[in-house]
Amino acid sequence: MEQQEEQGEAGGRAGRRSGALRIVGLTLAGALVLGAAAVGWAYWHLDHNIKSVDIDTALGDDRPAPARSTPSTTASAAASPLPTGSLNILVLGSDSRSGKANKELGGGDSTGVRSDTEMVVHIDAGRTKATVVSIPRDTLLTRPSCPLSSGGSTAVAHNVMVNTAYELGGPVCAVKTVESLTHVRMDHYIEIDFSGFAGLVDALGGVDVTTTQTIDDDKSHLHLKAGPHHLDGKQALALARTRHGIGDGSDLGRIGLQQQLVKALLEQMSGTKLLADPARLYRVADTVTAGLTTDTGLDSLSELMRLGQSLKGLTSDQVKTVMMPNVQAPSDHNRVIAKEPAASELWASLR
Template sequence: MTEDSKGSGRSAAGPRRRRPAARRRAVAAAGWSAVAVLLLGGAGVGYVYVKLNGNLKTVDIDQVLGTDRPADVDNGSMDILVLGSDSRGGANGAYGRDDGGSARSDTAMVVHLYEGHQKAAIVSIPRDTMTARPACAVAGTGRSDPGGRRTQFNEAYTVGGAACAVKTVEKMSGIRMDHYIEVDFTGFKRIVDTLGGVEVTTTKPIKDDYSHLDLPAGPNRLDGEQALGLVRTRHGVGDGGDLGRIQLQQAFIKALIKQVKGVGVFDSPKELLDLADAGTKALTTDKALGDVKSLAGFAQSLQGIDAADLQMITLPVTTDAIDANRVTPLPKESAMVWDALLADRPIPAGATAHSTGDKSEAGAVVR
């Protein structure tokens, strides 16, 4: 393992993280609807294993990336990259066309499960972050993209799909991603609708014609279309940028967890099966998570995590010096975040003290 393969060069000292015989790895409650997918979708395996197993889509990230990765540190923690894809193919075409027809990662979160799986930290990476991108294989072409020292973060997914997104995050953080999970627009909506909606409280009206969102102030039960509008809106709240949208996404995740904990779906086999079907249809995962048995085992291990057990931040960033419409990671503060997770420690408050990432008023609009 070279220093370069560890991102910033921070040490990953200590024994490598052991791989249990059954490859009992984990994804986490994050991203647009990963909470529902894992806690509900995975738990339905006992009903129609073959049907649910056939719903899942997988990518073999380990094979693509090979050995050019950070060390697999054995400290009991797990790290997962969760992406919400901005592909407009198939049913997602209702949301417009991609620039150039390519898929993009509209949402990116690194989910860190602390030892014991009783607490988690979630680090949102703004899609407009300017960062170095490593060379990546271009899926389906047989060629490689050389990357570059200054690229927009979400271009990694466009260039090389899930594997390139994982490789870019690993270079940024120096942390090996144990798993990958992706949820698309249509799958997200289906999960929320199957759940019966998600309740949120807005402290002021939110109206955004771009995301078709029109919510009054006060309690709102969001259906799938409204929930998608909320997590995608950039114009209805805050300064119209990606940082405010991230805070809305984080608020929605907490509301979703509360909804999952409170609806009692585990007492209704039919509701559980419907949620399992919707959840597994929404997912693309790494190969190690590509069966419902693996998802179910992990989901059961996460049932003790509540919204209060999540530490959620945006990667410490500042306005990019070259392009004011982009952001750049704060080197010292970002290192504080990744070092803490690598050591399985809470992220220190000082890491976000000077960041513009968590300062948007959007964070106070949804509760």
């Protein structure tokens, strides 16, 4: 009898353990399913944040030839190693007022969006060095005929500012105009709006810069004494846009501040261990992709990650920032034109 009771108790304990193990197993399985679903949703969400424009199809073959070392953008990430070829990327900052956040940050009229900042980023073969060339938005040039998404094309225009290309024909015309100016093929296009830039700075915890002069600009609402500063996103955006509180009030003085911000952000990103903090990494990615427009070669999270991974050896001290050589325009002392032959020599070095 006692033996039967002991066997009964042992069976009960075994049953309870088995039941408990089943519960734990089901709980873990449920957690894994929910975790996978959350990761899947996060990936889908970030992937669908990105807006894109099919620039290659729109421009066709009427553009400079790609560099021989430029890798194919159609190669599978799983089937090939990370690319190491040189790249030229047109990076634009737009003053769009589309959306509440952009409007609050001082974006322009949504019916007349302009490219507030234009930079050609050249990444050397090997991807351990880069050159960032700023094109003054006050640059006068001949804007080529550009195809329009609604059909037809724009007319060729002489002696107009470079940033009118985006205003008139969007990213496609911006790329074609820069390619016409530089005779350099833009392998990719990246555009970030006001809220995307400010959000990136905030998600990184701010950015450290040192100003060499006091800035008092009521138009950008920026007032900084000369010296070191830790800026939040709104302040960093104001610094990138200010022009009336420095130098002669032209776009040339502002470019120096923008280039300083680029280097400071690169240093901030390299010093921030994002991969060790998934929650923070997601916040950064969500903020950036929400304000991002790319060409179709970079319009997915996997393609952007692949580009980022190929640049892991690129440090801020290996990034050179320069301005397109320019001189005062004869027709308008408030505008500039490319200085030759220096400008052509610079562009030739990026091919």
